[in-house]
Amino acid sequence: MANLNELSQQDFDALAQDVRQRYEDLKAKNLNLDLTRGKPSSEQLDFSNDLLALPGKDNYRTKSGVDVRNYGGLDGIADIREIWAEVLGVPVENLIAGDSSSLNIMFDLISFAFAFGTNDSPRPWREEETVKWLCPVPGYDRHFAITEQFGFEMITVPMTEDGPDVAAVEKLVQDPQVKGMWCVPLFGNPTGVVYSRETIERLAGLEAAAPDFRIIWDNAYAVHTLTDVFPDNPNVIDIAAAQGNPNRFWYMSSTSKITHAGSGVSFFASSVENLDWYRSIANIRGIGPNKENQLAHAMLLGDAEGVRALMRKHAGSLAPKFAAVIGILRERLGGYGVAEWTEPQGGYFISLNVVPGTATRVWELAKDAGINLTKAGSAFPHGVDPENTNIRLAPSLPPLDEVSEAMDGVATCVLLAAVEKRELQ
Amino acid sequence: MANLNELSQQDFDALAQDVRQRYEDLKAKNLNLDLTRGKPSSEQLDFSNDLLALPGKDNYRTKSGVDVRNYGGLDGIADIREIWAEVLGVPVENLIAGDSSSLNIMFDLISFAFAFGTNDSPRPWREEETVKWLCPVPGYDRHFAITEQFGFEMITVPMTEDGPDVAAVEKLVQDPQVKGMWCVPLFGNPTGVVYSRETIERLAGLEAAAPDFRIIWDNAYAVHTLTDVFPDNPNVIDIAAAQGNPNRFWYMSSTSKITHAGSGVSFFASSVENLDWYRSIANIRGIGPNKENQLAHAMLLGDAEGVRALMRKHAGSLAPKFAAVIGILRERLGGYGVAEWTEPQGGYFISLNVVPGTATRVWELAKDAGINLTKAGSAFPHGVDPENTNIRLAPSLPPLDEVSEAMDGVATCVLLAAVEKRELQ
Secondary structure, three states, X not given: OOOHHHOOHHHHHHHHHHHHHHHHHHHHOOOOEEEOOOOOOHXXXXXXXXXXXXXXXXXXXXXXXXXXXXXXXXXXXXXXXXXXXXXXXXXXXXXXXXXXXXHHHHHHHHHHHHHHOOOOOOOOHHHOOOOEEEEEEOOOHHHHHHHHHOOOEEEEEEEEOOEEOHHHHHHHOOOOOEEEEEEOOOOOOOOOOOOOHHHHHHHHHOOOOOOOOEEEEEOOOOOOEOOOOOOOOOOHHHHHHHOOOXXXXXXXXXXXXXXXXXXXXXXXXXOHHHHHHHHHHHHHHXXXXXXXXXXXXXXXXXXXXXXXXXXXXXXXXXXXXXXXXHHHHHHXXXXXXXXXXXXXXXXXXXXXXXXXXXXXXXXXXXXXXOEEEOOOOOOOHHXXXXXXXXXEEOOOOOOHHHHHHHHHHHHXXXXXXXXXXXXXX | OOOHHHOOHHHHHHHHHHHHHHHHHHHHOOOOEEEOOOOOOHHHHHOOHHHHHOOOOOOOEOOOOOEOOOOOOOOOOHHHHHHHHHHHOOOHHXXXXXXXXXXXXHHHHHHHHHHHOOOOOOOOHHXXXXXXXXXXXXXXXHHHHHHHHOOOEEEEEEEEOOEEOHHHHHHHOOOXXXXXXXXXXXXXXXXXXXXXXXXXXHHHHOOOOOOOOEEEEEOOOOOOEOOOOOOOOOOXXXXXXXXXXXXXXXXXXXXXXXOOOOOOOEEEEOOHHHHHHHHHHHHHHOOOOOHHHHHHHHHHHOOHHHHHHHHHHHHHHHHHHHHHHHHHHHHHHOOOOOEEEOOOOEOOOEEEEEOOOOHHHHHHHHHHOOEEXXXXXOOOHHXXXXXXXXXXXXXXXXXXXXXXXXXXXXXXXXXXXXXXXHHHO
């Protein structure tokens, strides 16, 4: 195959005819396939079905004797905190366990800072003329939705193979209105990029003009490998403290894509000072998280090795789907010069860049053929991809044969949109 | 027994000597008793131990087939919403089910209104010069802590036997800075008062100057009778709509003191317009509540009659404790004119008023004798009871014999503080 734009008119016309025929055939199948969200599949959820009957009748005490059925315990129970401290490699006193959603905690952190200011803020963020927030792109739509909700000005930072363009970040944080940054450091959503050690060190050491500059370190894929290799999880709390920025990181994690997506346990790790600030408001917001669910998780997982054993099962289920997506992209699109994609070693997503200007059209063609893709642009603030090139692929939810069928269809749509674009030129 | 202040000096001296001896005897027992919080007892928590193994392995679908293990479903599952709609007598479309804590939702409602404004607000509450909030007293300390956190000016309203002094409320809401009011309409914390139908109608019909005036209707004790009789739960959403104020009530409920206190299901009922506003922000905050816990609750409770059957067990456990407290207060203090107390038909608390000016001293005497009471003043905004007279008694947690022992001690402390006060006069 040669680059589509370099084909002779005759070859191009033949290709165009073939692609149109394929698209008609695709539509005739009346598919109903969904690659929109990073949801675990039924098969993956089954791995943790023991949870549905845990902690088990008459099991309601933690190792230290706390009755998990009653009120109390804002930090969560030691049993699950100790396991997760081991998973992340942070001291247990730097980590608290919450309800099911770390996204809830991220929203609350920003909401508390907005209403009341952080422990390092000269004033509540709502009293700032403008709050600016750094958004590596492509990134996670639900992150951007939070900073949009609070009216922050979102400044995009390009992703590289080593993480966000840290030189750009170093310049941007000289503006005291820049109060924070979204980061997914491991197997990031949607690129799958793993931040390099150098990037992490430089983010920890950033000389930010705002004394209350915070990095939301959403380590959502801390153990979510697609191979036999588990990635390092650098202790950014220590790394930042060593560089004189002990309160820099709000470090998030959860079991959502480890046990059951909607009923997991979330974690928030940070400096003791940051945790004390969070507690001072969270303690007004309520009494504490669901400790029965935490005990159930501690019993299911056992220890960090138990977590890794479970993650190997997930890898066994997910890796063939990722391999299928990448195989089809290579086979159908390789050489035409109409697409580039990431080939991640972990996480939940593949980031696909199609011919600039055609992502929305690809999404539309796929939709008309019964294949739902995440909306084009969704990995950018306000849902606007300035190049209209990026599509996030989420292959986890459907069974393998549907992933393959959907991706073959997506490849056809990518080609057809590229053909249409050349025809208009 | 005669009124303490009317005793002859000789009789008073004899009483004083007797009370001091009793207090020394009390201290010599080295008690360690706790009447501080409205926590259910172990016996009560045992009633719902089936929850610990529910929904049960392989039970993960709702009646309509939703897989509760995965992400999604901001409103909670229909199975539990339908049961609770029946319990409260509201249409299911007016009610959503959340995570364990309704207090969390109350905080969020105020936080969202503060940051963004409600659906009826001309501007976010943070942009108001002052936000004022009506606080019937004595009331719930955690309510007042929320409005204190946001810097609202809390205006106290006296409680009557029919609920808050509604004539006072009618005047206060003519001030457009008054944006809301805390209410616990049934078996209120700590008085046990049940609002009369007239009070409810007048609150629903209040002509408030603020277009976004809200009543947080914390129906925490909706089915928490201490007798055979279950109270009415008027549908305040309808009542308010009929009076032209469809968005007046933010109606809260939860299973916290029905199943397991720390791992229940919370509920938020309101007009569809109010719910839509809440959803528009809650949907940014996260993806949805723990649906496995909701399914477990639906299976445990079955229907509204299942809830009532469970509450009869609670009444069987709690009523003897309340009877013991009231019996001891009558026996030890009746006639001395040193105390008044409520004798509630439901809920978790007894409100005890001691000789004005001595509540803090009673608390301190009890503490020194190993009996922990909720801090004097805690039922008032900022923890300050202007009369220094009110003490909240929470008899649910300790076993019956400890409740009796603690209350006998408390009675001694109340008398001793009264004796000390007369001696100083």
